[in-house]
Amino acid sequence: MTDPRTSERSNGESPSPAPTQPSTSTSTQAIHAGERRFRAHDSLTVPIVQTAVYTFGNTGALVEYLEERMFWDEPEREEYGRYGNPTVRAAEAKIAALEGGQDAVLVASGMAAVTSTLLLMLNSGDHLILTNECYLSTLEFCRKFLRRFGIEATVVPCGDYDALEAAIRPNTRLIFSESPTNPFMRCLDFERLTGIARRHGIKTVVDTTFATPINLRALELGVDVVIQSVTKYLAGHNDVMAGAIVGSYDVITPLRQAQAMLGSIVDPHAAYLILRGMKTLALRVARHNANGLAVARFLADHPKVRRVWYPGLESHPDHAVAVATLRGFGGVVSFEIDGDAARAHAFIDALRIPTVGPSLGGVESLISPLALMGFAQVPPEERLALGIRDELVRFCIGVEETDDLIADLAQALARI
Numbered sequence: 133m134t135d136p137r138t139s140e141r142s143n144g145e146s147p148s149p150a151p152t153q154p155s156t157s158t159s160t161q162a163i164h165a166g167e168r169r170f171r172a173h174d175s176l177t178v179p180i181v182q183t184a185v186y187t188f189g190n191t192g193a194l195v196e197y198l199e200e201r202m203f204w205d206e207p208e209r210e211e212y213g214r215y216g217n218p219t220v221r222a223a224e225a226k227i228a229a230l231e232g233g234q235d236a237v238l239v240a241s242g243m244a245a246v247t248s249t250l251l252l253m254l255n256s257g258d259h260l261i262l263t264n265e266c267y268l269s270t271l272e273f274c275r276k277f278l279r280r281f282g283i284e285a286t287v288v289p290c291g292d293y294d295a296l297e298a299a300i301r302p303n304t305r306l307i308f309s310e311s312p313t314n315p316f317m318r319c320l321d322f323e324r325l326t327g328i329a330r331r332h333g334i335k336t337v338v339d340t341t342f343a344t345p346i347n348l349r350a351l352e353l354g355v356d357v358v359i360q361s362v363t364k365y366l367a368g369h370n371d372v373m374a375g376a377i378v379g380s381y382d383v384i385t386p387l388r389q390a391q392a393m394l395g396s397i398v399d400p401h402a403a404y405l406i407l408r409g410m411k412t413l414a415l416r417v418a419r420h421n422a423n424g425l426a427v428a429r430f431l432a433d434h435p436k437v438r439r440v441w442y443p444g445l446e447s448h449p450d451h452a453v454a455v456a457t458l459r460g461f462g463g464v465v466s467f468e469i470d471g472d473a474a475r476a477h478a479f480i481d482a483l484r485i486p487t488v489g490p491s492l493g494g495v496e497s498l499i500s501p502l503a504l505m506g507f508a509q510v511p512p513e514e515r516l517a518l519g520i521r522d523e524l525v526r527f528c529i530g531v532e533e534t535d536d537l538i539a540d541l542a543q544a545l546a547r548i
């Protein structure tokens with residue numbers, strides 16, 4: 133790629149594009165994409181450019197910059213920290229390469245990615261359709277917050293494509309969905325989804341945080357915009373928050389311009405942690421996938437476990453779609469302990485490796501009873517209607533040794 137956006141710029145060095153050809157594997161891309169080959173001060177790693185302000189040598193340089201900006205949306209240098217930063221741009225270019233998108237914008241959190249995308253792609257009087265297993269904050273934003281701007285949302289059951297098509301109105305502009313979903317790991321049939329959207333001239337936005345670009349490249353399956361909570365697998369170490377929006381220049385350029393106003397930018401230090409985390413993305417996701425499948429199979433065979441939701445199991449309602457679209461099934465396994473809340477809590481408390489906490493996608497395993505974590509604010513009847521029973525446990529598996537995790541589950545189940 134010769135696009136300047138893929139190279140970090142500084143000190144007038146000659147640009148040297150990184151190997152981001154489509155033929156390189158995601159593993160190689162995760163390490164090299166988005167980074168220029170020779171960097172400032174001969175540093176191997178992308179420098180953290182910790183500045184809010186970029187200076188001009190003289191007024192002539194300023195005039196030249198302004199002229200460049202008239203012809204290019206993004207000139208070859210930065211002006212002010214809210215408009216751009218070289219460390220952030222390297223992280224954005226790496227994410228774009230991994231997703232197979234033309235461009236990506238990095239924002240302060242996954243929710244900032246969701247809200248800024250929806251605010252930019254929808255106008256007052258528009259209608260959008262969401263699938264019901266979306267991230268709760270996303271659902272709340274669409275159902276309550278967007279209504280203040282005269283934007284209506286219809287929620288349809290995930291996996292019901294007839295209901296999805298029936299919900300389309302003349303003013304429907306956007307379909308928002310997730311794949312795999314939280315906590316039941318429903319997986320989208322992208323052919324059906326994008327087929328419906330295309331027939332009606334509607335854009336599709338899909339949050340593929342649970343899959344990562346290693347397991348799923350939704351842009352290649354016809355989706356218009358992909359959203360990632362970078363906080364999860366991409367950064368991967370439970371130590372930084374960010375979100376990404378990936379797509380074509382038509383979508384991303386206006387989003388980048390809006391971002392200069394909306395202001396939910398990522399700090400250069402956070403961008404560095406994301407770049408560093410992404411170097412091992414393919415390795416980590418391979419381990420998450422292996423751990424997920426092994427744990428799901430172990431739990432499915434255990435007499436004290438009532439039911440397991442994992443798309444890699446044949447018993448999962450979307451197993452066929454998952455096999456057709458995913459390159460791995462991820463590290464999240466949801467299951468019900470055969471018993472009540474007290475028994476599920478006793479099981480969780482008997483575990484030695486995972487700790488109780490929200491989130492997913494980091495190297496450390498995390499576990500939670502979902503009725504108390506993430507869904508605690510939902511009234512009990514509504515929670516039950518969503519299928520969130522008190523004994524439902526979500527295990528967000530890290531990259532620990534598979535046998536250690538299985539042994540830990542076995543000893544905890546033996547104690548209840």
Ligand SMILES: *Cc1c(COP(=O)(O)O)cnc(C)c1O
Pocket residue numbers: 241242243244267310314339341342361362363364373374375
């Ligand atoms: C965590 C998460 C989000 C929100 O991301 P933050 O970085 O926490 O703002 C959105 N979508 C999904 C699927 C998530 O798991």
